[in-house]
Amino acid sequence: MGLNPYIKGEHMELINRYFKSYDELKEFIQSKEPVLFVSSQTSTVIPYPLLEERLASWCEKQGIEKLVLGDLTSMPSNMELLDNGNLYIKGSVNWEEAIAFCQKHGRTIKTYPTEQLACIPAGVATSATGERCFGFGTLREQVISLKFMDGEGTIHTLQKKNPLEPFPELQAYQEAYLPYQALKNGPFPRLKVETDLVIGAEGQLGPILEVELETTPYEEVRYFFIHLPCWEEDDTPHLELFQKVQAFRGNVLSCEILDKHSMQLLPEQDRLKQDRDIIFLEIRGEEEAFDDVFENLLFGFESIDDEWIFEIPEERFHQIRAGVPRAIFENNQRLGVEKKGSDVQVRQENFKDLLAFYRKGKDVGLPYFLFGHFGDAHLHYNFTPKTSQVELCNIYFKGLYDRVLKWKGSPFAEHGIGLIKQRYIRNFHSETQYKVFKALKTKYDPNNIFFPMGFMSGPFEGDFSD
Template identity: 40%
Template sequence: MSLKTHTPRSLEGLKKIILNGQKLLFTGAKTSTVIPFNKEDELRKSGVLDIVDLSCLEKKINLDGEVVTVQGPVSWQELRSYLHEHSLEIGCWPTDQSAFVLSGVATSATGERCFSHGTIRDQVDSLKYMSNRGEVVALSSQNATPFANESYQNLYEIYKDYKNAPFPRFEKETDLMVGTEGQLGVITEVSLKTFPLRTTTYILLPLDCWKESNASIKYIEWAREQSEVYSFEFFDSRCIELCNESAMNGEKDYLVFEVEESVLESFVEKLCQVDESIDLEEMMVLDEKKFLSFRVSIPRGVNEFISHNNLVKMGTDAQVRSENFKELLDLYREMAKKGVDHALFGHIGDCHLHFNFLPKEDQVDECLVLLDIFYDNLLNLKGSPFAEHGIGTVKIKYISRFYTKEVLNLFHRLKTEMDPEGIFFPQGFMGAYERS
């Protein structure tokens, strides 16, 4: 049986689809890495039969002072371009800016700028969503959610400084829709805080390979103390090779600091004080356009390599506290020793790196075992398993170990009260209370 796709062109059309009572998966630009949109068999196996494509709804952007309101399938690139005309910027956005803003809110996407501006969750001023009754409901970040309870909040406290915990935050009304992946309703509008637009530049600092060196660790706390640093990223030499960046030293890993252009020289001087052995001639400086082109080319290069060689990508999305970062690197080093091709990159300033296995077909089972062991170890570190890209259907099998009885009970209450018929993405992580 092939998947049925619904394409509403208005909120009234969306309402009719919801009231029809089918179990639905909602999609935007289909950039998600945790929903296998290109593999219908896998979607059907997970229970997905009806997909609602939200890309044809009417879209609008409206600016009121320092708050911007987005309706419909507006991409992050479109939103940023609009704000730049008003000398404003959004707080953070995902690497792939073709993704839709409302989808990013639903999955609690973060990206590079989370390092300095915080998560999308805290930039949401208000939002609207369509409920299981087809009603448009308004939520405000100024109001507390009625679903918060002390035992759940005590569990969340362990992860409060992470981008995303293994389970969502439920403190504000708006939290009900942020990071819940469309399991409680469909976001139709969001109002976000904005920031003054600043021209930034990117400093690329080469380092010895992470598998033999801990040189990167000393920069983490230092970078957090530098107010001029907007983002702090890491890419290993395999990433450089996969994206075919000939201007960079393919034998080196790279740290990348994003700073305001006006303080470039003074920042480089401060950087050299951290490590007097830094060779300025090996350092590279890129403007935003060139860097973002390079940044997007990394996952694109990985995906092209996978497709060309008929491989399978299997990666992590893990974040830990700074005091546990060396332990995270050690876990990745153990996996790197297994002889499977791999690449490491991500948001080192947040102690959040993506380790990507690039296994051949006969190595897939071994990688599944290694990932299972990895998530057990991450649980012991009280790390967050999926800090940025959500859970979807692909990572459901790894998340249950992070859920306690209190978490499952709240999921059950939320679904019972907000989606009693189970029509909103029932295959999602909140269904864990039924699968447990």
């Protein structure tokens, strides 16, 4: 296992290193070299060659002379179904593998990210959620226990059942989190129980090594789509559906939207309806659950015609749902730009306001697309700009995040903060959060080697996007 320079400039080295055992990882951590851990290059935000160049440039500006990209994909991996029905995973197991493994044992995991090739520990580190959060709740609540390695090479076991050990700065922090309790993730980690220490911390206190996840008995599901007028022109049926579907959480597992602009990104054979928005519903196939949704939701609307509702095969649902973010990424890769999009979730009472602000995006004058987790009031609004148009997007999104701050919404509800989004998160963090971040870093990463440019070490001058 050697050190392979990715990028070597006059004052900065960006190095890739692979780890194959806990002992190798511990030895490296004890060397105190700054590191950013990665486990699956599945980002649809920024093309990796551009990321590497931007990362090297940013580190040089911050005086970081060397940064290791610690690749965990070669770590030993294993899956085990425990007697309690939970899934225990070790190493770089991805969601696709875990879903297939559970199904062989008559179980299924509750989290269903759109990108199933991403690794589960990385998903836990960013507190990802995915489509089935509507029916099963957040990944954070499904993590029963986990293990991570701190900045001294010590492995810690954290249990969801145990409250987080209090410390002087924590009470004010937890009180500041209260307005965000009903959301998937707040603008800063929750820090209520032990497992919250590293869920959403993006590896800043150490890499996650092992995870125990809740599962549920496998059952057949059915998929329906409802085509609606474009939300920009008339959102009355959208808002009616949004309000009514809330009463069916648990029987409806996911409630997703692809607007008409998103559908146009897909190959013609995958477009379910021209010039219409599509709402997808994933419904439990168990007879009583399905009958409840069928009789009391699907055919009980005032502004939605019964003829707008159709059933589709599961495979086609996933193919279409995953196709849109991938198409946007491929477009941005051709243009050599990062994705300019939102990951905003708001409370139900602000959903109409969020749609109204997204409607103003037309004034930016760029192609745009709306898709995401409709039932959770958590939508991804994306532009596909050329390099010369990026600043127009930045201005629009600054206005959006100013509104989200006033609404007490979540600016980044499932994809984490990382580097690119730090310019927008600063107004959501105050001395209350930074005191806690400092206390945790001092305890678990005293040399600040883990993701040293992450939000826990901020705020920083300048922007990663510059």
